[in-house]
Structure formats: structure tokens, C-alpha cells
Amino acid sequence: MVLSTVFFLVFENGIDYFLTPLFEKVCREQVDLEARKVRSKKAIKNIYKGFYFIGTTTFAYLVLKxxxxxxxxxxxxxxxxxxxxxxxxxxxxxYYTEFYMTCMGYNMAGLLQELFLEDKGRSDYIEMLLHHIVTVYLVVFSYVTNIFIGAPIILVHNASDSLISFVRVINESKYYAKNPFLFFPALFVWVYMRCITFPQILYTVIFYTNHEIMHPLLMPSFRLCLSFLQVLHYYWTFLLFKIIYNYFFKGQADDIINKNKSSSDVDTFNKKDKQQ
Incomplete structure (x- = not known):
């Protein structure tokens, strides 16, 4: 896990350093240079995430099928x-262990990135920090305690995030007007995985798990963390539908899920801008 954590930390920051200047050429913002840099860094981060999610989703399916x-x-x-x-x-x-070591490394790297390298002034910093902490705990817990259902949980989360990541990439590029072609398939996968499949996993963990053969505090904490994630899922789903509502009824769409203070003023686009 240590090696995979170091790998993901170095890889994420490496591609950010080398690829951000390249993305700036196709960034939707070409006037405000600071905004262009923010958008480009955000896009590269989501390219990194998107390929990770696709790769580990495929890996998980092949391991578990x-x-x-x-x-x-x-x-x-x-x-x-x-x-x-x-x-x-x-x-x-x-390859079950290799799959878990990969996922542990990625999530641990994400937590360290959030703690030491990300902007703590972001409006969603606490929300994302809690998300990273809970995710790392759940991944490590499910592997150490040998709970098989942890692997499908990872599959569900990574599959639902894969297309969403590329939606965010396109949203930061000059091709953002074509985003609906990917947004709606991404929304379908998200809802299917996080609002239909994951609740069944949560139900199983709560009502079909023999907690008596485990430490009395372990399974309740596992259930609590999964329940916390489910609440976040519904909240983020609400924000996704709010994006649709804002676009069709207010003529604008904000990236209100992946926002931060430094880019809050440049994360809005409207139909009038498209016509200019």
C-alpha cells in the first residue's frame, strides 16, 4: 500500500505539472489567465481520476465476476x-489483494493530498476531507476484517465516478457546449450505482451481516460510515439535478459539486455566453 500511495501522489502531481500547460490551449477561458490556470488544473485532475476509475472498475469486475x-x-x-x-x-x-492495494494507495494518496497539498480555503474542503477519511477507513476496514462486500462497494463508487470525471473535464474545455451528450449518460450511471445499487448494499450490511462474530464496535462503525456515504450520495445527486434545473430554467449551470473558492467566480456559464 505504501508503494501505491507514493506512486499515486507522484503521478497525480506529475501530470498536473506537465499537462496543465497543454490543456490551457483548449481551456474554455482564454482571457483571464488565472481562471484559465484554475480550470486547466481542475480538468487535468479529473482526467487522472477518470482513467483511474475506469481502470479500477474494470479490474474489480474481472476480479469479482x-x-x-x-x-x-x-x-x-x-x-x-x-x-x-x-x-x-x-x-x-x-488478484483480489492487488486490487485492494491499488485502491488503498489511491485513496490514501487522496487523503494526504487533501491534508497537505490542497487549498484549505476551498468552500468544500471540510466536506471532501471527511469524504476522504471515511473512504480510507472503509477500504482499509473491509480488507483487514476480510469483509467480501467491500469490493463491490468500491466497484459501485468507481463506476459511478468514471463518466462524471470526464464531464468535468469537458466542462473546463472549449467544447463545454457539447457536455450534455456525456452528462446524461453519466447521470444515469451515477443514479443507478449510487441511488439504486448502493442502498441495497447498505441494506445487506445492516440486516444480513452476522456482527456477533466480530468486535462489537467494528460493524456498527462500518454501518455508520456507509450510511454517511449514502447521505452524501443523495446530496450530490440533488446537486446534479439542480445543475439540470439551473440550465433549463435559469439559463446557467454551475459546477456546484466540485466547486472551490478560487474558481467559484469562473465556474458559471450561461446560454448568452454561448451566443457571443
Missing amino acids: GSYIMPPLLGGDDSFYEHFTHYPYWERPQ
């Missing part, structure tokens, strides 16, 4: 309810 925990919702034939079968001595699928 055919296992007794994959329901039809995720392309399998079984059920989340079977996740405690043979616990704690179930046989891990091939």
Missing part, C-alpha cells in the same frame, strides 16, 4: 446477501 457476491445488478448471478458465506475463511479471488 462469477463470485457468489455479484448480483444481477452488477452483471452477476448471485446476491449481496451471500457476502458472509464462509466468513472469515472464504477464498479470495485471484
Whole structure:
């Protein structure tokens, strides 16, 4: 995990350093140089995230396909309810450990990035810091305690974030007017994974988990963190639909999910701007 954490930290900041100047050439903002830099850095970060999410989603599916925990919702034939079968001595699928080490490294790198390298003045700093802390805890907890359902949880989150990341990339480019072509498929995947599939996982963890064979504090904390994530999912989904409402009824769309103070004044576009 240490090696993967270092790799992701170096890789993220490396591509930010080398690719941000290249993206500035296609950035939607070409007048305000400071705004252009902010938008370009944001786009490169989301390119990095998007490819990570696509890669780990594919990795997770290949590792988990055919296992007794994959329901039809995720392309399998079984059920989340079977996740405690043979616990704690179930046989891990091939490359399961490598998958987890990759995800642990990415999320730990994200937490360290948030703590030491990101702007603490961002309006969403506390929200994202809590999200990183909860995510790292859940990933580490599910691996250390050998809870099989942790892998589908990662799959659901990464799959739902993959297209959203590229929506944000396009939104920062001069091609932002074409964003609806990707936004609506991304919204469908997001809602399907986070508002339909994930609640079933949460229900399974709450009502179909034998907590008596674990430490009395471990499973309640796991359930609490998953419930916190579900609340965030509904909140972020509300913001996504608010973007649609603002676009069609107010003529503007704000990136109100991935906002920060330094770019809040440049994250709004309206239909009038498109016509100029």
C-alpha cells in the first residue's frame, strides 16, 4: 500500500505539472489567465481520476465476476446477501489483494493530498476531507476484517465516478457546449450505482451481516460510515439535478459539486455566453 500511495501522489502531481500547460490551449477561458490556470488544473485532475476509475472498475469486475457476491445488478448471478458465506475463511479471488492495494494507495494518496497539498480555503474542503477519511477507513476496514462486500462497494463508487470525471473535464474545455451528450449518460450511471445499487448494499450490511462474530464496535462503525456515504450520495445527486434545473430554467449551470473558492467566480456559464 505504501508503494501505491507514493506512486499515486507522484503521478497525480506529475501530470498536473506537465499537462496543465497543454490543456490551457483548449481551456474554455482564454482571457483571464488565472481562471484559465484554475480550470486547466481542475480538468487535468479529473482526467487522472477518470482513467483511474475506469481502470479500477474494470479490474474489480474481472476480479469479482462469477463470485457468489455479484448480483444481477452488477452483471452477476448471485446476491449481496451471500457476502458472509464462509466468513472469515472464504477464498479470495485471484488478484483480489492487488486490487485492494491499488485502491488503498489511491485513496490514501487522496487523503494526504487533501491534508497537505490542497487549498484549505476551498468552500468544500471540510466536506471532501471527511469524504476522504471515511473512504480510507472503509477500504482499509473491509480488507483487514476480510469483509467480501467491500469490493463491490468500491466497484459501485468507481463506476459511478468514471463518466462524471470526464464531464468535468469537458466542462473546463472549449467544447463545454457539447457536455450534455456525456452528462446524461453519466447521470444515469451515477443514479443507478449510487441511488439504486448502493442502498441495497447498505441494506445487506445492516440486516444480513452476522456482527456477533466480530468486535462489537467494528460493524456498527462500518454501518455508520456507509450510511454517511449514502447521505452524501443523495446530496450530490440533488446537486446534479439542480445543475439540470439551473440550465433549463435559469439559463446557467454551475459546477456546484466540485466547486472551490478560487474558481467559484469562473465556474458559471450561461446560454448568452454561448451566443457571443
